[in-house]
Amino acid sequence: MQMSFRKALLFGFLLILPQLLWSQTYTLFAEKGKVGVRSGQEVSIPARYDNIGWSNQSFQWVGEIVGYQLNGLWGLLNKEGEILSPPIYSGLQALPNQTVIFWENIRAHRTQKYGLMDGEGKILIPNTYAYLHFAAPYYIASQKSGSKMLQGLLDPSGKSILPITYPAIQALSSELLEITQADGLKNLYSTSQKQFVSAFQWESFQPFHDFFIGYKQGWGYVFTAQGNQLNTSGFSDIRLQDGKLQIKTQPQWEIIGLDNTPKQRLAFEEIKIVSQGVFWARTHTAQWLISPSGNTLFGPYEQLVPTSNDWALFKQNGKWGMANFFGNVFLPAEYDSLYADELYIYLFQKTGFDKGWQVLNYKKEPIAHESFDYIERSTEGMIKVERKGKWGFINKSTRTVIPCLYDRVADYQYNQCVVEYHGREGVIDKKGYWILLPEYLTIHPLTPSIYLTKYPSGISSIRDTATVYYETANKISLHGALLLERNSENRFGLNSWLGKPIAPVQFDFISDEINDSLLVVRQGQQWGAIYRNGKWALPLSARYDTIAGYNEGLFRVVIDGSYGFVNKAGQLRIANRYENAQDFSEGMAAIRILGKWGYINAQERLIIQPQFEEVGSFRQGLAEVKRKGKTGIINTKGELLLPTEFDSLEKVDTEYYITQKNGKYGLMSTQGVILQTEKFETMRALPNHLFLIQRNGKWGTLNAQGLSTLPLIYDTLMLDEANQVFIGCIQGNWQSLL
Template structure:
């Protein structure tokens, strides 16, 4: 009997769970509502059910419905709680609904709040609102500016609508930001607990909030009392435990480790011959050669200086900064292009693009409105307006009206343009040199151009005379065409249409032919490798298992499973004793034997014994080596300079090497003498000032209060 009762209780519980589950269904393009048992609660007769943000839920036995592009509330018993009079409708805690509708006095959309019975809780007099428990952050548009305030759910004003933003921090506290970008802490009753002297506040955790001020962080409790002054780079809150670290410190050092200056920064990077950027949490500052601040403006980013100017960013907008720290162009543009003697800006307003050409002193050169201005192409600046293209000269004067579909190849005072779907060539006076015709064109120089048809390519003079044509593939090599003829040979043709060199076709029974190198090209025939010359004549018989191209007079050749080197007379220059080889470069070749690497000279002697995991010849001739014990350095002749004991090395080419060992950086001479101890988390060389930037990272420690 007890078992039967338990079963009935279980069935009832499951049925209740299914009945509390709701989902929408579609029928004949309309939407309805069913419960978990499949019972139709609301017939399919609405455009949508749920909320205007695309979500669906049932709150207090009601949900939203859409009819004729308007929203209302409907119960799960299919009773319309409100008429469909709202432009938007979304749920908000606690069991309320934020709705918007058109004002009866104007065309403006206003926002208010209703409950599950459709009763207006907060009047429709706001531009928008956010509900946080028993409080609502409301905002209205005043003179084109959104102004925020705080009310309770009885529509009592707690914080007046005069602020730029209000946001919840938790624990019945709000952060309030004024129009001077400063923040204060307020209680849920609208009491101001701190002055407006904070940059921003974090959410409260265990009644503690991180305060941000002048790029530093501190701690405040929910009563507005500062527990830790904002002197830290970063503070972490975890379960009531606060840990913090100070700012990273950079040491400016000489090669002999003399301390020149200490600077607090996340990053310190050279951005020109006389400027360094200092990056902190507050932003990016500009420093001079003595590491003093240049200018007063802190910006988001600064790029490298070129010709005394640098692109900088603020709040995702870009401008141009001068080396003295003053602003040439304010950060008001989506894009800035800094050219050798020009500046191009691109901005948007209400979805429309605008582009302006400036001189390097910030003077606008274009006075007409263009949607886009592109970089100088050697003859003019391509411009676009209303999806048609033209051009302006160096001084911003329009020399090609925006009447072309596109501007294609350009050479001096000539340009290929597409006009009404056809292709032609004009000069910068907009005189047609080649009138529009259907085939694509490409300029080669002031007197030659290509015309491309479906099957043929024509080389023509600027008066339209055909000089040469072909259906074969070709490539342009300087002032000649290299044409691959149908029989397999290659012809070299000058721009007067004359064939100045014929490379004969190679034998058809060659399985593979490789690119030419030093007058010989590898071939594969009957599974073996050899070399032919550029006329197709066999020079080295195909008797090798594999080959490399000739480099510095020698070519790698594989014989009986081992690699050596042969010369152009097909004589073995270096015996085949290696597992792998590389081509020679500057007298050296990397070779492998028994899974170890060494460096071979062209006379067959080893510059470095074959015992290293990796060997790299640097541009300065010195050799970086890697073994099981670490990384080291030798000179060009294989003499060891630094034993392979470091995690990494950076040969600076000035007699010093930055070394890393046990995750710490230092500086040594080429003789291995330490001049800057291995005490830094990062070490950078700044060649313009011949100084070193050493980073000392700060560590987190628990705060006691």
């Protein structure tokens, strides 16, 4: 029978009436320092409580109940204001599933105990746990066992799902928990299937978009948010491209003999040669030391840093330790920073009684009975140390500690060090005794007993501990094996380190030392050359525009704008008839006529006709020349051993040239025999007359005959010379997973 419209309307209103009542607005109000709750304009809960809501200061109903606070403790009320629980709890936490975590402070043990109640105030889990954490639909329960905190999993009724034996349980998604066991390995637990996804074999899990990446021995495996594993072979990289999940397969590392004999395959992302018989290797999450056969010597650790004296610094749980290459731990991983040299170990701790840097020898004995703010390696077996803004030293050989007294310290030189003390510089020895008292503005040691010093008055001098050798008001600077003196008129002179005058302060220019200990000088419009002892090699003369160089007994000079050569007597041995010239080498000098370069001998006989755009000096009977922008090689007869058709040439030993054309490299003998045409992007010479080559981004090798010994298939290729093997890597490929 059909219902009338009026009855239907009434029935519908009766259906929605409870919802209208349920959706009433509840607000807090305060009165006389107390808090209550209003439902619309009516008082639902009188203002007689210190707080209403939950310990995190939020206000929301859990079912029909809410927390209240009196005298620092919490209890439960319903919406009518009836007390369901007296104020006996230290805190209450409302959960999204309409349950409440409660806890009590246990003063005798200075701890807290946690439990769980439902939305009606019924105790579901008694407060016997050190902590409770909601991980829908379960609860992570913690209990202390000795000094450790262990965790397990409970259902809402308090029934044990996983025993409280795990160091850590963490919610990853609404359906997955990460469980860590005592050895640090992890596994995934599916809350929907109530079982572990696999075995405890995972080093870590990391989120990636809507997936999770599990790492095992450094390689990655993809899990869905429900715990389904998508790949069985580990990957080295992952990406989401055009909506597709892609993984990069593992690189293939190989150890190969020089004769292309495969010896070993290794599964790592990166490998480096450390020393004979030791390789450093890493995956995404860990690092190892391994042997050339692939056997693990030490590891895995977060980081491994091999040292030059066959020790390894390793990082574990954020702290550094030290061991030998075979894994025998010398120092446990307890330090925030650590490094070592051949004599000492330097340890740093951020906190604690010994915070700062400490120095130990390899017997684990402290060198100093204090810690330092900063440590810096220095020279001659000394270690710079800084404490509270002052500097000192530790002497490695005698273990002497020079106290941190100095404002600034230099490096040791000649077993002594320049230090700044109260704004003045002095010199100390390796025991900290003064060699020169701190009374100078600057000090520069020249020899173990001679110093270039500057007084506050501005006078520079050279002195040892007792004698003033030389004083001047001019400026002094080092000039090779001599001292360059400059007066206020910018005139230059030379002195020995003992202050013996070499050249008076009268020159406008003094060059650096050139061949046969000569220095070119200019005074006004006159040019000349002197020896290091101050004697004239070429007297001053106004006939020279400049003196450009010297070799094989002849000066290269410019006279009236043209180049020629004179001997030490100033006699013109080769007339000044050339546009440009280079110094003599192996009896010949390059000269330029009408824009072209050729070669003459010391008798000015034209040996090689001017025909080149650029030339080099002869070395071992060969010279590099350029014609039309291309490079070739000629002999002393001017014969082209290699034609001028290359962009560049690199000589290897005495038998080969690495040639370059149009950005590509090839190989040619010094007799001009083409061993490989220019088709490689890179070519490098290796020992044993082998050549490392690269083409299309791939690496291989050639022998001295230009024949391939390793094919061009490797993305990385290294020579381990000590073990006479190559280490090659073929990178993985990107593959779509979904």
